[in-house]
Amino acid sequence: MPLRLPPLSSLRFFEAAGRHQSFKLAAAELNVTPSAVSHGIVGLEQALGVELFMREPRGLTLTPEGADYLSYIAEAFSLIAIGTQRLPDNRADRAIAVSCAPTVASRWLLPRLHGFCQRWPKLNVSVDTSQRQVGFPVDGFDFAIRMSRAPVAGAAWTRLFGERLVPVCSPAYRDTLADPAGNVDLRRATLIHVSPASEDWQAWLDGTGTAGIEPSGGLRFDTIQLAFEAAAAGLGVALGRRPLVDRDLAAGTLVEASPKAMAAETAYWLVSSEAADHRPSLLGFKRWLLKEAKCFGTAAGPGTTAG
Known part of the structure; x- marks a missing residue:
């Protein structure tokens, strides 16, 4: 029956x-x-x-x-x-599916994909930045890049790199906060928040021992990228996440509003499906990504707390 x-x-x-x-x-x-x-x-x-x-x-x-x-x-x-x-998959058009938050995709993954495509020109990569929860292996993704304090059970997690939090704003906005001696008063600043971030202004205030600033008010955005853009537009002070914000600091579109920086408890992790170590294409992509992260983390330097 x-x-x-x-x-x-x-x-x-x-x-x-x-x-x-x-x-x-x-x-x-x-x-x-x-x-x-x-x-x-x-x-x-x-x-x-x-x-x-x-x-x-x-x-x-x-x-x-x-x-x-x-x-x-x-x-x-x-x-x-x-x-x-x-199952063996020999389709030439089978894309490597990656789920990645928008800011990390645009500021870290995308600039490096050209090197991967040059090395493996026949492999396709599909990047999804919807930020929805990914369920391995049901959702069909091979990899996800996620921010977390620690690995989560149910998949293979490998640490990519950490972050340092430092207040940033536009040069013109910093001038409005500075006294004649050049000292910046963050108490007068509009704080820019990233709503989904587990470590935001309260974490920075506690970690650096900064007092006298009310962290609840200000502007709120749902991505780090939008927070950076709002700060560059002179709307307030955002928490820069180094090394993701380093290119803005180097270009001068953003400047440090305070010399105080702290190491974030969260880090970026590569989450892999069970098949990642069984298919040559996926294993090659994983090894390439980890190598890029290692070079990136080495160049960025250790994430230590500065007073």
Whole structure:
């Protein structure tokens, strides 16, 4: 007697919605409408005769039956993805898929890709900067570059490089904060924040022992890149993240608003899929990326705290 299996598309909707606890986020990940996800899951619930989600005004939560079912479905999709990744893939157009935050992609990865393409001209690279949560191996990515304090269980993590935090602004804006002797008073500055950053102004104030500055006000942006651009436009003072901000400091579009710098607790990490060490193309890309990071970190110098 054949196994009783629900439609694969409905299971995919359920796995993504259960992982995100959101029809909207699942739809964005799968490139469909939230309505399609909702209808697919309703159909799945009807086919199974079980309610998988509790739909409440405050959001979506899994029922106990749904949470139990999700553990099996997630494992099943992972096994399918792992088995698929382990198959030999000789397609010339098979791209190496990388998920990377926008600022690191534009300021670190992109300037180096030319060297990789020259060395391996037949290998294609696909870079995704959507910043959505990546699930290995289900989402189809080979690598992700993430900022974190430490490795997270479930994938292979390799440290790329760390950061040093130092306040930066435009030369003209610094002049508005300086007294006749050239001393900058950050108490008068508009602080520019990066909303998703785990280490922001409060971390810098605590780490450098700086008092008298209220860190809660100011402007907020969702990427480091936008914060740097806002600072360069004279809108306030951002926390520069060296060495990512070094090119702006060298060009003079940004200047240090304070000599105090501190080593960030977070670092950038390369997260690899299970297949990364089994396919020659992926292993070559990984080794190249780690070599570039080592050179970059050596050139940037150690991230020590300065008073």
